[in-house]
Amino acid sequence: MQTETVFDPFERSITIKYSPERYDAYPPAANAWIEGRLVELNRDREAAAHALLLFSFISGQFCPSRGCGVDVAGPLRDLFSPRSVNLTGVDLSPARIPSGVRTAILHDGTYRTVAAARARRSDVIFKLSESAQTTLVGPRNITVSSNFNFFSPGRGQLNALIPSIAAALLFSEDAGLGRLVLPIHDLNQSELDLLNRLSGLLAAVNIAVEAPLLGKNLRTLSELLPDPSSLELFFTEGHEYSNTPDDLSDFWFVKLLWARRTGTPKDLDEATARLQAFSEAGHVFSSWEQNLIMSRGTDAHA
Amino acid sequence: MPPLSVVIGLRNWGLDRLEVALRSHRASDTADLEIVISDYGSSNCDDVYKITQKFGCKYVYSKADVWSRSAALNAGIKEAASHNILTTDADIIFTPKSHDILIKNLRRMPDSVQIIQCRDLPEGFGSASLSNFDWSQLFKVSSIRPRWGMGGSATFTKALFARLHGFDERMTVWGGEDNDFVQRARRSGAILNWVEDPEARIYHIWHTPDSRGASPAETKIVENNKKLLDEDFSVVRNLSRSFRRPHSFVPTVSIVIATKNRPVLLQECVRSCLEQTFQDFEIIVVDDGSDEALRPRLDNFNDGRLRVIQLEHSRGIAFARNHATRLAHGEYIAIQDDEDLMLPQRLEHQLGSIAHDFAGAYGGSITFNDQSGTLIPNPGWKEFDRPSTMFGRIPAHGTLLIRRRALEHYLYNETFQTNSSFHLLNRIARGGIRLVHCGHYVILQRLRPHDHAASDSLARNCTSAISKSMARAAVSTNLEQQYRKAARANPKMRIAASEVITASRHLPPHLLSERVKLEFRTPLTAAGERMDVLRSLLANCHPINIDFSKGPQSGIKAVTIACDSSKERDEIISTLSGIAEIQHVNSFVLPRAHVDTSQIEAYFEGVAVGSGDYMNVGDDIEGLLQTVGKHCSRCFLATVGESEYRLGLPQLEEPVKALVHAKIGRFLTSNRHISEA
Numbered sequence: 019m020q021t022e023t024v025f026d027p028f029e030r031s032i033t034i035k036y037s038p039e040r041y042d043a044y045p046p047a048a049n050a051w052i053e054g055r056l057v058e059l060n061r062d063r064e065a066a067a068h069a070l071l072l073f074s075f076i077s078g079q080f081c082p083s084r085g086c087g088v089d090v091a092g093p094l095r096d097l098f099s100p101r102s103v104n105l106t107g108v109d110l111s112p113a114r115i116p117s118g119v120r121t122a123i124l125h126d127g128t129y130r131t132v133a134a135a136r137a138r139r140s141d142v143i144f145k146l147s148e149s150a151q152t153t154l155v156g157p158r159n160i161t162v163s164s165n166f167n168f169f170s171p172g173r174g175q176l177n178a179l180i181p182s183i184a185a186a187l188l189f190s191e192d193a194g195l196g197r198l199v200l201p202i203h204d205l206n207q208s209e210l211d212l213l214n215r216l217s218g219l220l221a222a223v224n225i226a227v228e229a230p231l232l233g234k235n236l237r238t239l240s241e242l243l244p245d246p247s248s249l250e251l252f253f254t255e256g257h258e259y260s261n262t263p264d265d266l267s268d269f270w271f272v273k274l275l276w277a278r279r280t281g282t283p284k285d286l287d288e289a290t291a292r293l294q295a296f297s298e299a300g301h302v303f304s305s306w307e308q309n310l311i312m313s314r315g316t317d318a319h320a
Numbered sequence: 321m322p323p324l325s326v327v328i329g330l331r332n333w334g335l336d337r338l339e340v341a342l343r344s345h346r347a348s349d350t351a352d353l354e355i356v357i358s359d360y361g362s363s364n365c366d367d368v369y370k371i372t373q374k375f376g377c378k379y380v381y382s383k384a385d386v387w388s389r390s391a392a393l394n395a396g397i398k399e400a401a402s403h404n405i406l407t408t409d410a411d412i413i414f415t416p417k418s419h420d421i422l423i424k425n426l427r428r429m430p431d432s433v434q435i436i437q438c439r440d441l442p443e444g445f446g447s448a449s450l451s452n453f454d455w456s457q458l459f460k461v462s463s464i465r466p467r468w469g470m471g472g473s474a475t476f477t478k479a480l481f482a483r484l485h486g487f488d489e490r491m492t493v494w495g496g497e498d499n500d501f502v503q504r505a506r507r508s509g510a511i512l513n514w515v516e517d518p519e520a521r522i523y524h525i526w527h528t529p530d531s532r533g534a535s536p537a538e539t540k541i542v543e544n545n546k547k548l549l550d551e552d553f554s555v556v557r558n559l560s561r562s563f564r565r566p567h568s569f570v571p572t573v574s575i576v577i578a579t580k581n582r583p584v585l586l587q588e589c590v591r592s593c594l595e596q597t598f599q600d601f602e603i604i605v606v607d608d609g610s611d612e613a614l615r616p617r618l619d620n621f622n623d624g625r626l627r628v629i630q631l632e633h634s635r636g637i638a639f640a641r642n643h644a645t646r647l648a649h650g651e652y653i654a655i656q657d658d659e660d661l662m663l664p665q666r667l668e669h670q671l672g673s674i675a676h677d678f679a680g681a682y683g684g685s686i687t688f689n690d691q692s693g694t695l696i697p698n699p700g701w702k703e704f705d706r707p708s709t710m711f712g713r714i715p716a717h718g719t720l721l722i723r724r725r726a727l728e729h730y731l732y733n734e735t736f737q738t739n740s741s742f743h744l745l746n747r748i749a750r751g752g753i754r755l756v757h758c759g760h761y762v763i764l765q766r767l768r769p770h771d772h773a774a775s776d777s778l779a780r781n782c783t784s785a786i787s788k789s790m791a792r793a794a795v796s797t798n799l800e801q802q803y804r805k806a807a808r809a810n811p812k813m814r815i816a817a818s819e820v821i822t823a824s825r826h827l828p829p830h831l832l833s834e835r836v837k838l839e840f841r842t843p844l845t846a847a848g849e850r851m852d853v854l855r856s857l858l859a860n861c862h863p864i865n866i867d868f869s870k871g872p873q874s875g876i877k878a879v880t881i882a883c884d885s886s887k888e889r890d891e892i893i894s895t896l897s898g899i900a901e902i903q904h905v906n907s908f909v910l911p912r913a914h915v916d917t918s919q920i921e922a923y924f925e926g927v928a929v930g931s932g933d934y935m936n937v938g939d940d941i942e943g944l945l946q947t948v949g950k951h952c953s954r955c956f957l958a959t960v961g962e963s964e965y966r967l968g969l970p971q972l973e974e975p976v977k978a979l980v981h982a983k984i985g986r987f988l989t990s991n992r993h994i995s996e997a
Binding site: 028029038040041042043044045046047048049050051053074075076077078100101102148149151152163165167168170172208211258259260261265299300301 | 428515642725747
């Protein structure tokens, strides 16, 4: 896959163009874009962002638009494992790798974002939006208007965040980011493997990855969540296409955990019933969540 | 469910090699492998069957005269129970860890085709010498086969198989079908991964080379397969075939219908869906809180593909559609409105038009008035892109067929009471998702007078305005101007008017009327008793199209008459056979609202206005037809009053038209009319 970043300063937009090669899949859209303007974009972070954005479509060979430095080449190749991907444009000469001091939490609209934000203080909340007209960049909030999320490699808590990580990498230098907080709690084995490889890649471009909720037990997770009624605005803002938080499985998950924590059986029954209905209606839960629903809020892993 | 189904297609195959290949699969480290042997017409099928039973395989036999590896594999996969499929040949052996590695890779990369590079065993390593497998020795003696084919195996999910709808069965014998499958997989978003794990190896058992391509006929087949591979960029194939089985069916398409309080229309709609020429679909009906239970009305269809989901309370059409998307299993979603009718080839046309990296297709719609039956064709805009959607040139939403993945990401906005589809299409276009016009009309769109309440209309306008302003606000005024120009340059699709006429035959029966065309052996002269018969038919509300013949035997060559029943048709035939010998009778149906059959095609071409003249004339049809017959090839007559008829003339060249008008002036009873209806 050959990639190219095209900047349009007049429209304040950035397009990632790509050309699939012999073994690559064709990505689902004509190109990937973000609204906004980047002042600084490090070559290695750009290559890592492209690799993550097109992660599930690359096979055989990856040619990032401006190549990459030797320090990032190994982790980039490893990212694709068990695929064997050749990397072109590797520059052996030493080059600056930017550093940052700020911590961004990636906002995916789930209850885990709330818990992760309470578990780990962050400087910036970073979010991708498919429908926002323009990108909003402020000192505490970055909402990026983009179609990146459509390139998500599949189901799963980490997979859903991969496009956000790619976008955060592109903005990282301008926003002074040095650390990303991922709101992930339970991953399957292949996502855990991916998290390891991903952390290695980001470390090579001076970005640390934290997952403060990963593997935490039910009690810890429950204690990180506030009263559900205080989250209605959060869920309304985070889910642009939903009429009411009552239609969101995440909202009912918080209610389930809250009911369990406060010991109110009626609320527990209601939340369990609603979540079971979500499951029957095709909502996909992680295995831990599914077990929790089936066991009426009892942590099967505890 | 087995973790993997190994599917092997064969015909008149060496049983010794088959036995060795099966032994290698059964020696796999992966327990519970399912092996499906798809025998495509072997003459020694009894012997093949015995071997398959020895190794605990599922045996599928297809009667066939010509070997087709594609068809054999498709028949085998249809019977496979696992969601993971490994297709291979009966002369390939696998190392014990291969299956497990393939399964793990597929779990990590579900959207992929996994290929293990084949190694060829040399002469002396045929089936006879492979009584046991010394893998270390086989590796040493074998040679690697270059990557120009698929190396004798391909592993993928059943979902991918459903998305591509199988190996292309136009490719007969063998050669090219694997490559073609992989290229289509890539276009649909799946990678090709060459497994490089040293524990996963496959070997080709040595045998004397086959004679493929030796004869002229075989050379032609090989060339044909190559041509398909090189020149056909479509994704979904075998559209007239079905790979549906009750126990392991992954639908290619989910037809989703959101409905509320329209049980009778929904029945018609579902019936039209079930009559599709492409049959590998499921139908999901989401009932958005109807007053009356819908299920009993749909139970009569007794079709396992139909799922009815009842929402407890009405939540709006956007919610119902998002709900349906979450429940859908098909790789593509076809949006269908509950009051519309699918034309029989809708899915076939749309799936067949998806090529390259297009995520879906749309088509033209034909609006029909549910009371009068008048038809208005809407061919739709040729291109789907951001400029066009921004300026309102969008596809008819009810004609959309799109990858499920797209609708899982781009949800309908449930906060919009109405017209969320317009907003959705704008966002999809902005997202860079590519859709293609399939080049055909695909639905009959029902128009019911007084359909939308005023409040609905207000909400529609309001949400449209929001969508438009959101789309335009995202770009600079300069770019907006460029987009405006680009949108204006997007033409309407050209679809043959004959499609409208064909499509009209699928209108609800109450909007159709039968026409019978009678050709006379000898042309009738417009005189005497014969005209009385025509008068009588006209008096009984039967509009008539008349064809004239020229030359020495001039007169009425044929008449086409509308009739309401077969009994009436028989009466008309009987009456007319009393006045002349009938040479040929042809019956067909056309929309009741369009009575002049001669003008119908021109009307749907959009050139009808002004092309034909309609005028009211008196009751002297003898004189009228004698005059008209001299200059026109045909005309139309219908009763409009007690002693008045309506005459329709075809498009004529200007001098002829002036002459005819001058000659028939004496028959006119009122001013000339121009429009048909």
